[in-house]
Structures are given as C-alpha cells and as structure tokens.
C-alpha cells in the first residue's frame with residue numbers, strides 16, 4: 015500500500031461513456047479562489063480503447079441476458095484493468111507517483127439506467143482498481159442522487175457550472191457523447207449557483223449514428239460526419255423519430271441505451287419500405303441536432319454562447335446542423351467547441367469525474383437538485399481506500 019499525500023491537489027478522472035469506445039482519463043488540479051470558482055488545469059490526458067471483445071460484452075450487457083451476474087462481474091474485472099492501464103499511462107506521461115494523486119474518480123460503465131425503478135448500474139470494480147493502482151478510488155457517483163429521488167444524471171451540469179459559467183451571459187454547454195445532454199448556465203452573481211441553472215439529457219447524441227454507420231460502412235463512427243453529409247434528410251423518418259414521447263417530457267429527465275438502441279431505430283425504419291443508407295445517416299444527424307436545438311429553444315432561448323463538448327464536437331456536419339437548427343428556432347447564439355473556453359471537448363467528462371472526486375474528498379455535494387430532481391444537494395460517491 016502506498017502512503018497518500020493528503021496535501022496534493024491532483025485528481026484523476028476516468029470516464030467510459032455510452033459510446034462504449036474506451037476510457038478517457040485525465041490528471042487534473044483544482045485551485046478554488048475566493049469567489050468559489052474552480053480554476054482547473056489538465057496536467058495529462060490518456061485514452062485506452064476497449065478491445066472488440068470487451069466492447070461486444072459491454073454491448074450485450076445493456077440488455078437482459080443469461081448468467082448476467084457472473085458476466086457482469088467478469089466484465090467489471092476487465093474494465094478495472096483497462097482503467098489501471100489508463101492510470102499507468104497518465105502517471106508515466108507526467109512522471110507523478112501514485113502517492114501524489116489524492117484520488118481517482120471513476121464512472122464505470124453504465125449497463126442499465128432505470129431511475130424510474132430506483133436504480134442505475136455502472137459496472138465497475140473500484141476495489142480492484144485501488145489494489146492495482148495504490149490510489150484511493152471514488153466510485154458509484156449516481157446512486158445517492160437516485161436514493162434522494164433524483165435521476166442520478168446528468169451530473170456534469172454542476173461541473174459545467176463551476177468551470178464554464180459567465181457573470182455576463184447565459185451559456186449552454188452541450189455534451190454530445192452517445193447520449194446528448196445540455197447544461198443551461200445563467201449569469202453568475204458572486205459565483206452563486208442559480209436555481210435557473212438546469213440541465214437534462216436531450217436524447218441520442220452519436221449512439222444511433224454509430225449503430226447505423228457500423229452496420230452499413232463497418233466503421234465505429236461517421237468520421238467528421240462525411241457520410242451523413244453525403245445524404246439527404248428524409249422528412250417523414252425524421253418526424254417518426256421526433257414522435258418519441260421522451261422528447262416532449264419536461265425535465266428533470268435522463269435517458270440512455272435503455273431507450274435509444276438498435277430496436278428503437280429498426281422500429282422507425284420499418285415504417286419505410288425503401289431508403290438510401292446515407293439518407294438515414296443524414297436523418298439521424300438531423301435528429302440529434304434538432305432535439306438539442308429544440309431543448310435550447312424551449313429552455314434557454316436567451317442563450318448567447320453555445321459550447322459543445324464530447325465526441326460530437328468533432329463531427330463538422332453535426333455541428334453545422336446544430337447551428338442551422340438553432341437559427342431555424344430563432345436562437346442566434348454563437349456555436350463553438352469548449353476548446354474556445356480552454357478545455358478540449360474530449361477531456362470535459364473525465365475532468366468532471368476528477369472534479370466530482372474532489373467534491374467527495376471535500377465532503378461537498380456533487381449534484382444540482384434543480385437538474386436531477388433530487389430532494390437536495392448530496393455528497394456523491396463511495397470511497398475505496400488504497
């Protein structure tokens with residue numbers, strides 16, 4: 015066991031999201047100023063892709079199947095070894111030692127998200143990760159919020175609030191991962207969180223586009239949106255997709271692969287006898303763009319700046335479609351990636367889990383009840399000491 019240095023401000027964040035592509039990791043340092051802001055520095059980042067076999071098994075565990083307890087336990091073990099490899103890479107890149115890291119915040123892999131039934135499941139083996147790394151591990155960030163009547167998601171709005179809010183303008187942060195979510199950040203007065211700061215999952219981000227490009231082109235994603243851009247939106251298919259009741263629900267709300275999966279898409283496509291695959295991709299791109307834009311028009315029409323993070327920020331066609339959908343909705347905000355505010359789009363979620371680990375360490379709440387619908391602020395996470 016290594017000796018933890020309690021004075022170090024360094025935290026590791028590890029995120030593996032609904033895209034099921036791999037683990038994004040960062041080492042971050044936070045220094046709170048007198049205003050309660052959290053100037054944040056990313057000291058290193060690393061990405062460990064999942065092997066095809068791990069990805070297949072994680073995908074399979076999204077739905078009910080045989081022998082789930084054993085399969086989940088085994089996959090959690092493999093996930094922990096991937097997480098440990100990511101930590102090792104971060105330490106090697108920076109030259110830091112394990113005892114210089116205060117804690118690791120690790121999300122785990124969501125395999126079920128059913129807040130309406132009172133549970134969410136991020137498969138994980140934090141005990142093994144603590145054993146392999148010799149660093150304190152904080153995990154299971156969602157279940158306390160659900161226990162308090164919340165959705166347990168999205169959690170990143172509190173982090174967005176801490177690092178991206180402006181005293182002068184309303185900002186919206188859009189995360190476009192597998193699922194897309196928005197954080198509406200009203201101008202901050204003396205660094206205080208406003209009750210008007212809301213956030214929720216808008217629906218599919220890349221998840222449906224990734225499924226479709228895999229089946230038709232054998233690719234994991236539509237690089238830069240080039241294939242989607244070669245097709246034409248099918249208005250009737252777009253309308254059939256937009257009829258999904260989730261989109262009209264008021265927040266608090268959250269979703270996942272539990273709803274937006276292959277069968278969901280197949281059901282919509284079954285309504286149409288013929289279609290060109292690239293046109294479907296164009297339509298799925300439009301679906302992601304228009305559901306995000308509708309959410310902004312409805313809940314943040316006063317927005318001045320929209321900043322996008324998550325892998326979707328690298329899809330130029332999607333970014334263009336989002337800008338156009340916002341204009342059609344009468345919102346004339348600028349649309350750019352979080353790079354413009356100093357944080358790379360693919361680092362934001364991992365940084366959020368480093369930040370959540372720091373919140374736990376300080377025994378401060380990590381949720382925004384106005385976002386998740388929880389009965390109140392709660393300290394999120396559970397500690398596995400090194």
Ligand SMILES: Nc1ncnc2c1ncn2[C@@H]1O[C@H](COP(=O)(O)OP(=O)(O)OP(=O)(O)O)[C@@H](O)[C@H]1O
Pocket residue numbers: 029030031032033034035189190191192193194219220224234235236237238239323324325326328329330360363
């Ligand atoms: N260059 C690119 N062009 C187009 N799409 C891209 C590009 N790079 C990444 N993506 C998309 O981003 C996805 C990964 O995004 P990200 O890592 O933010 O998702 P996630 O964290 O797994 O999901 P979530 O935020 O829902 O938990 C990929 O699956 C792909 O669809």
Ligand SMILES: CC(=O)N[C@H]1[C@@H]2OC[C@@H](O2)[C@@H](O)[C@@H]1O[C@H](C)C(=O)O
Pocket residue numbers: 031032124127134166167168169170171191192193194195215268269270363
């Ligand atoms: C249950 C779950 O894993 N939800 C994820 C998912 O991916 C994006 C969106 O859906 C968001 O609600 C959440 O992730 C981020 C990190 C969050 O909690 O804010």
